[in-house]
Amino acid sequence: MKHGHRIAPRRVSFDWRETPLHWIPDEPTATHVVNVLHLLLPAGERWFVKVFKEALPLVTDEALRKDVKGFMGQESTHSVQHSYVLQHLAEQGLDTTPYTRHVDFLFDVLLGEKPPFGLPVTAREWLRFRLAVIAAIEQFTAVLGDWVLRAEDVDAAEPDPVMLDLLRWHGAEEVEHRSVAFDMYEHCGGEDPGRYARRVLGMAVTAPTLFYLWGRGAAYLIRNDPWLTGRLRYTLRQHNRAVAKGLLPSWRELGSAVPRYLRRSYHPSQEGSMQRAVAYLATSPAARAAAGAVGRAAVS
Ligand SMILES: [Fe+2]
Ligand SMILES: [Fe+2]
Numbered sequence: 001m002k003h004g005h006r007i008a009p010r011r012v013s014f015d016w017r018e019t020p021l022h023w024i025p026d027e028p029t030a031t032h033v034v035n036v037l038h039l040l041l042p043a044g045e046r047w048f049v050k051v052f053k054e055a056l057p058l059v060t061d062e063a064l065r066k067d068v069k070g071f072m073g074q075e076s077t078h079s080v081q082h083s084y085v086l087q088h089l090a091e092q093g094l095d096t097t098p099y100t101r102h103v104d105f106l107f108d109v110l111l112g113e114k115p116p117f118g119l120p121v122t123a124r125e126w127l128r129f130r131l132a133v134i135a136a137i138e139q140f141t142a143v144l145g146d147w148v149l150r151a152e153d154v155d156a157a158e159p160d161p162v163m164l165d166l167l168r169w170h171g172a173e174e175v176e177h178r179s180v181a182f183d184m185y186e187h188c189g190g191e192d193p194g195r196y197a198r199r200v201l202g203m204a205v206t207a208p209t210l211f212y213l214w215g216r217g218a219a220y221l222i223r224n225d226p227w228l229t230g231r232l233r234y235t236l237r238q239h240n241r242a243v244a245k246g247l248l249p250s251w252r253e254l255g256s257a258v259p260r261y262l263r264r265s266y267h268p269s270q271e272g273s274m275q276r277a278v279a280y281l282a283t284s285p286a287a288r289a290a291a292g293a294v295g296r297a298a299v300s
Pocket of ligand 1: 141
Protein backbone atom coordinates (compact mmCIF):
# COMPACT_ATOMS: atom_id res chain seq x y z
CA MET A 1 0.00 0.00 0.00
CA LYS A 2 2.62 2.45 -1.12
CA HIS A 3 0.25 5.35 -1.66
CA GLY A 4 -2.41 4.43 0.87
CA HIS A 5 -4.59 2.45 -1.54
CA ARG A 6 -4.63 -1.33 -1.51
CA ILE A 7 -4.58 -2.89 -4.98
CA ALA A 8 -6.33 -6.22 -5.35
CA PRO A 9 -7.99 -8.09 -8.21
CA ARG A 10 -11.77 -8.24 -8.49
CA ARG A 11 -12.91 -11.63 -9.76
CA VAL A 12 -15.41 -10.34 -12.29
CA SER A 13 -17.25 -12.15 -15.05
CA PHE A 14 -19.25 -10.94 -18.03
CA ASP A 15 -22.03 -12.50 -20.03
CA TRP A 16 -21.42 -11.81 -23.71
CA ARG A 17 -24.42 -13.63 -25.15
CA GLU A 18 -26.44 -10.47 -25.83
CA THR A 19 -23.56 -8.28 -27.05
CA PRO A 20 -23.87 -7.47 -30.76
CA LEU A 21 -20.87 -7.31 -33.08
CA HIS A 22 -21.26 -3.53 -33.42
CA TRP A 23 -21.62 -2.80 -29.75
CA ILE A 24 -21.72 0.93 -30.42
CA PRO A 25 -24.77 0.91 -32.71
CA ASP A 26 -24.03 2.13 -36.25
CA GLU A 27 -20.46 3.04 -35.34
CA PRO A 28 -18.27 0.26 -36.72
CA THR A 29 -15.10 2.36 -36.83
CA ALA A 30 -15.30 3.41 -33.17
CA THR A 31 -16.37 -0.12 -32.20
CA HIS A 32 -13.37 -1.73 -33.87
CA VAL A 33 -10.79 0.86 -32.83
CA VAL A 34 -11.79 0.10 -29.24
CA ASN A 35 -11.89 -3.64 -30.03
CA VAL A 36 -8.14 -3.53 -30.72
CA LEU A 37 -7.81 -3.62 -26.93
CA HIS A 38 -9.11 -7.20 -27.02
CA LEU A 39 -6.50 -8.09 -29.63
CA LEU A 40 -3.53 -6.71 -27.72
CA LEU A 41 -4.36 -7.17 -24.06
CA PRO A 42 -4.73 -10.93 -23.61
CA ALA A 43 -1.13 -11.52 -24.74
CA GLY A 44 0.17 -8.16 -23.48
CA GLU A 45 -1.10 -8.37 -19.94
CA ARG A 46 -0.14 -12.04 -19.65
CA TRP A 47 3.35 -10.90 -20.59
CA PHE A 48 3.32 -8.14 -17.91
CA VAL A 49 2.68 -10.82 -15.30
CA LYS A 50 5.49 -13.03 -16.61
CA VAL A 51 8.03 -10.20 -16.58
CA PHE A 52 6.95 -9.08 -13.12
CA LYS A 53 7.31 -12.64 -11.84
CA GLU A 54 10.87 -12.61 -13.14
CA ALA A 55 11.57 -9.27 -11.48
CA LEU A 56 9.81 -9.91 -8.17
CA PRO A 57 12.95 -11.30 -6.42
CA LEU A 58 14.64 -7.93 -7.03
CA VAL A 59 12.04 -6.06 -4.97
CA THR A 60 13.35 -5.15 -1.53
CA ASP A 61 10.50 -2.84 -0.50
CA GLU A 62 7.62 -4.64 1.21
CA ALA A 63 4.97 -2.05 0.25
CA LEU A 64 6.02 -2.19 -3.39
CA ARG A 65 5.96 -6.00 -3.34
CA LYS A 66 2.32 -5.89 -2.17
CA ASP A 67 1.41 -3.41 -4.91
CA VAL A 68 3.16 -5.53 -7.51
CA LYS A 69 1.31 -8.66 -6.45
CA GLY A 70 -2.02 -6.80 -6.58
CA PHE A 71 -1.05 -5.46 -10.00
CA MET A 72 -0.26 -8.97 -11.25
CA GLY A 73 -3.62 -10.24 -10.01
CA GLN A 74 -5.47 -7.41 -11.74
CA GLU A 75 -3.59 -7.75 -15.03
CA SER A 76 -4.06 -11.50 -15.25
CA THR A 77 -7.80 -11.02 -14.67
CA HIS A 78 -7.90 -8.36 -17.42
CA SER A 79 -6.05 -10.64 -19.80
CA VAL A 80 -8.51 -13.51 -19.27
CA GLN A 81 -11.62 -11.32 -19.55
CA HIS A 82 -10.46 -9.75 -22.83
CA SER A 83 -9.68 -13.17 -24.26
CA TYR A 84 -13.33 -14.15 -23.68
CA VAL A 85 -14.32 -11.22 -25.91
CA LEU A 86 -12.13 -12.67 -28.67
CA GLN A 87 -14.05 -15.95 -28.35
CA HIS A 88 -17.28 -13.99 -28.63
CA LEU A 89 -16.02 -12.22 -31.78
CA ALA A 90 -15.07 -15.58 -33.29
CA GLU A 91 -18.56 -16.93 -32.51
CA GLN A 92 -19.97 -14.00 -34.45
CA GLY A 93 -17.86 -14.85 -37.47
CA LEU A 94 -14.90 -12.56 -36.83
CA ASP A 95 -11.83 -14.75 -36.40
CA THR A 96 -8.96 -12.78 -34.92
CA THR A 97 -6.27 -15.47 -34.75
CA PRO A 98 -4.45 -14.39 -37.98
CA TYR A 99 -3.82 -11.06 -36.22
CA THR A 100 -3.26 -12.20 -32.63
CA ARG A 101 -0.64 -14.68 -33.87
CA HIS A 102 1.60 -11.66 -34.55
CA VAL A 103 0.84 -10.17 -31.15
CA ASP A 104 1.74 -13.47 -29.47
CA PHE A 105 5.01 -13.56 -31.42
CA LEU A 106 5.83 -10.03 -30.30
CA PHE A 107 5.33 -10.72 -26.60
CA ASP A 108 6.38 -14.37 -26.38
CA VAL A 109 9.37 -14.35 -28.72
CA LEU A 110 10.61 -10.81 -29.40
CA LEU A 111 10.05 -9.70 -25.80
CA GLY A 112 10.50 -13.12 -24.22
CA GLU A 113 12.81 -14.21 -21.45
CA LYS A 114 15.88 -14.01 -23.67
CA PRO A 115 16.79 -11.12 -25.98
CA PRO A 116 15.83 -11.91 -29.60
CA PHE A 117 18.31 -12.48 -32.46
CA GLY A 118 21.07 -13.27 -29.94
CA LEU A 119 21.34 -9.55 -29.09
CA PRO A 120 24.38 -9.00 -26.86
CA VAL A 121 22.44 -7.70 -23.84
CA THR A 122 22.92 -8.96 -20.28
CA ALA A 123 19.99 -10.71 -18.58
CA ARG A 124 19.71 -7.84 -16.10
CA GLU A 125 19.64 -5.18 -18.80
CA TRP A 126 17.07 -7.13 -20.81
CA LEU A 127 14.80 -7.38 -17.76
CA ARG A 128 15.18 -3.66 -17.05
CA PHE A 129 14.34 -2.81 -20.65
CA ARG A 130 11.16 -4.89 -20.52
CA LEU A 131 10.17 -3.23 -17.24
CA ALA A 132 10.66 0.14 -18.95
CA VAL A 133 8.37 -0.97 -21.79
CA ILE A 134 5.67 -2.06 -19.31
CA ALA A 135 5.87 1.29 -17.49
CA ALA A 136 5.47 3.09 -20.84
CA ILE A 137 2.47 0.95 -21.86
CA GLU A 138 0.91 1.62 -18.46
CA GLN A 139 1.13 5.36 -19.15
CA PHE A 140 -1.28 4.79 -22.05
CA THR A 141 -3.55 2.39 -20.19
CA ALA A 142 -3.94 5.00 -17.42
CA VAL A 143 -4.76 7.73 -19.96
CA LEU A 144 -7.23 5.48 -21.79
CA GLY A 145 -8.74 4.28 -18.53
CA ASP A 146 -9.41 7.79 -17.35
CA TRP A 147 -10.77 8.72 -20.77
CA VAL A 148 -13.31 5.89 -20.87
CA LEU A 149 -14.52 6.77 -17.37
CA ARG A 150 -15.19 10.34 -18.54
CA ALA A 151 -16.53 9.53 -22.02
CA GLU A 152 -20.14 10.68 -21.70
CA ASP A 153 -20.57 10.78 -25.47
CA VAL A 154 -20.06 7.02 -25.48
CA ASP A 155 -22.99 6.66 -23.07
CA ALA A 156 -25.08 8.86 -25.35
CA ALA A 157 -24.36 6.50 -28.27
CA GLU A 158 -26.15 3.73 -26.32
CA PRO A 159 -23.45 1.08 -26.39
CA ASP A 160 -23.89 -2.48 -25.18
CA PRO A 161 -23.90 -2.13 -21.37
CA VAL A 162 -21.80 -5.26 -20.77
CA MET A 163 -18.98 -4.04 -23.03
CA LEU A 164 -19.09 -0.59 -21.49
CA ASP A 165 -18.84 -2.13 -18.01
CA LEU A 166 -15.86 -4.26 -19.08
CA LEU A 167 -14.09 -1.18 -20.46
CA ARG A 168 -14.84 0.97 -17.44
CA TRP A 169 -14.05 -1.72 -14.87
CA HIS A 170 -10.73 -2.30 -16.63
CA GLY A 171 -10.13 1.43 -17.10
CA ALA A 172 -10.80 2.10 -13.42
CA GLU A 173 -8.34 -0.61 -12.34
CA GLU A 174 -5.77 0.88 -14.73
CA VAL A 175 -6.15 4.23 -13.00
CA GLU A 176 -6.10 2.50 -9.62
CA HIS A 177 -2.73 0.82 -10.32
CA ARG A 178 -1.32 3.53 -12.63
CA SER A 179 1.87 4.00 -10.53
CA VAL A 180 2.85 0.38 -9.91
CA ALA A 181 4.72 -0.40 -13.14
CA PHE A 182 6.52 2.95 -12.93
CA ASP A 183 7.50 2.38 -9.30
CA MET A 184 8.62 -1.14 -10.19
CA TYR A 185 10.78 0.19 -13.00
CA GLU A 186 12.31 2.91 -10.84
CA HIS A 187 13.01 0.37 -8.10
CA CYS A 188 14.67 -2.20 -10.38
CA GLY A 189 16.09 0.15 -13.05
CA GLY A 190 19.47 0.87 -11.47
CA GLU A 191 21.09 4.29 -11.14
CA ASP A 192 20.56 7.49 -13.10
CA PRO A 193 21.36 8.63 -15.75
CA GLY A 194 21.07 5.10 -17.18
CA ARG A 195 17.71 4.54 -15.53
CA TYR A 196 16.23 7.73 -16.97
CA ALA A 197 17.73 7.06 -20.41
CA ARG A 198 16.14 3.59 -20.44
CA ARG A 199 12.79 5.06 -19.40
CA VAL A 200 12.99 7.34 -22.46
CA LEU A 201 13.99 4.38 -24.64
CA GLY A 202 11.05 2.36 -23.30
CA MET A 203 8.63 5.07 -24.42
CA ALA A 204 10.46 5.62 -27.73
CA VAL A 205 9.91 1.95 -28.57
CA THR A 206 6.40 1.65 -27.10
CA ALA A 207 4.58 4.69 -28.55
CA PRO A 208 5.25 4.00 -32.27
CA THR A 209 4.75 0.24 -31.83
CA LEU A 210 1.37 0.74 -30.18
CA PHE A 211 0.35 3.25 -32.83
CA TYR A 212 1.29 0.78 -35.57
CA LEU A 213 -0.40 -2.22 -33.93
CA TRP A 214 -3.55 -0.22 -33.30
CA GLY A 215 -3.85 0.92 -36.90
CA ARG A 216 -3.21 -2.57 -38.22
CA GLY A 217 -5.61 -4.09 -35.70
CA ALA A 218 -8.48 -1.72 -36.49
CA ALA A 219 -7.95 -2.24 -40.24
CA TYR A 220 -7.94 -6.03 -39.73
CA LEU A 221 -11.18 -6.02 -37.74
CA ILE A 222 -12.99 -3.75 -40.19
CA ARG A 223 -11.76 -5.72 -43.21
CA ASN A 224 -12.87 -9.04 -41.71
CA ASP A 225 -16.13 -7.90 -40.13
CA PRO A 226 -18.87 -10.17 -41.55
CA TRP A 227 -21.49 -7.43 -41.15
CA LEU A 228 -19.50 -4.97 -43.24
CA THR A 229 -18.45 -7.39 -45.99
CA GLY A 230 -15.72 -5.06 -47.18
CA ARG A 231 -17.99 -2.02 -47.57
CA LEU A 232 -15.95 0.07 -45.13
CA ARG A 233 -12.24 0.73 -44.83
CA TYR A 234 -10.38 1.98 -41.80
CA THR A 235 -9.30 5.52 -42.69
CA LEU A 236 -8.02 8.51 -40.78
CA ARG A 237 -11.13 10.35 -41.87
CA GLN A 238 -13.47 7.74 -40.37
CA HIS A 239 -11.35 7.66 -37.23
CA ASN A 240 -11.46 11.44 -36.85
CA ARG A 241 -15.22 11.42 -37.36
CA ALA A 242 -15.53 9.12 -34.36
CA VAL A 243 -13.15 11.35 -32.36
CA ALA A 244 -15.29 14.40 -33.21
CA LYS A 245 -18.34 12.56 -31.86
CA GLY A 246 -16.47 11.85 -28.62
CA LEU A 247 -16.46 8.10 -29.23
CA LEU A 248 -12.64 7.87 -29.25
CA PRO A 249 -9.98 9.87 -27.39
CA SER A 250 -8.43 12.78 -29.28
CA TRP A 251 -4.94 12.61 -30.79
CA ARG A 252 -3.93 15.49 -28.54
CA GLU A 253 -5.00 13.64 -25.42
CA LEU A 254 -3.03 10.56 -26.47
CA GLY A 255 -0.03 12.47 -27.82
CA SER A 256 0.39 14.71 -24.78
CA ALA A 257 0.82 11.61 -22.60
CA VAL A 258 4.28 11.15 -24.15
CA PRO A 259 6.08 14.43 -23.31
CA ARG A 260 4.48 14.32 -19.88
CA TYR A 261 5.98 10.87 -19.32
CA LEU A 262 9.39 12.00 -20.53
CA ARG A 263 9.71 14.73 -17.91
CA ARG A 264 12.49 13.79 -15.55
CA SER A 265 10.41 14.55 -12.47
CA TYR A 266 7.36 12.64 -13.75
CA HIS A 267 5.33 10.30 -11.57
CA PRO A 268 2.05 8.70 -12.74
CA SER A 269 0.27 9.28 -9.43
CA GLN A 270 -1.10 12.43 -11.08
CA GLU A 271 -2.59 10.63 -14.11
CA GLY A 272 -6.37 10.58 -14.27
CA SER A 273 -8.61 10.62 -11.22
CA MET A 274 -8.37 7.95 -8.55
CA GLN A 275 -11.62 9.28 -7.10
CA ARG A 276 -13.47 8.73 -10.37
CA ALA A 277 -11.97 5.25 -10.68
CA VAL A 278 -12.97 4.19 -7.18
CA ALA A 279 -16.44 5.70 -7.64
CA TYR A 280 -16.95 3.65 -10.80
CA LEU A 281 -15.78 0.44 -9.17
CA ALA A 282 -18.36 1.00 -6.44
CA THR A 283 -21.17 1.01 -9.03
CA SER A 284 -19.84 -1.29 -11.77
CA PRO A 285 -22.26 -4.22 -12.16
CA ALA A 286 -19.39 -6.69 -12.69
CA ALA A 287 -17.28 -5.38 -9.80
CA ARG A 288 -20.30 -5.35 -7.48
CA ALA A 289 -21.23 -8.89 -8.43
CA ALA A 290 -17.63 -9.97 -7.78
CA ALA A 291 -17.61 -8.23 -4.39
CA GLY A 292 -20.92 -9.93 -3.55
CA ALA A 293 -19.50 -13.33 -4.49
CA VAL A 294 -16.45 -12.73 -2.29
CA GLY A 295 -18.68 -11.60 0.57
CA ARG A 296 -20.89 -14.71 0.25
CA ALA A 297 -17.83 -16.98 0.15
CA ALA A 298 -16.54 -15.39 3.36
CA VAL A 299 -19.85 -15.91 5.14
CA SER A 300 -20.39 -19.54 4.12
FE1 LIG B 1 -5.00 -4.09 -17.47
FE1 LIG C 1 -2.36 -1.98 -16.09
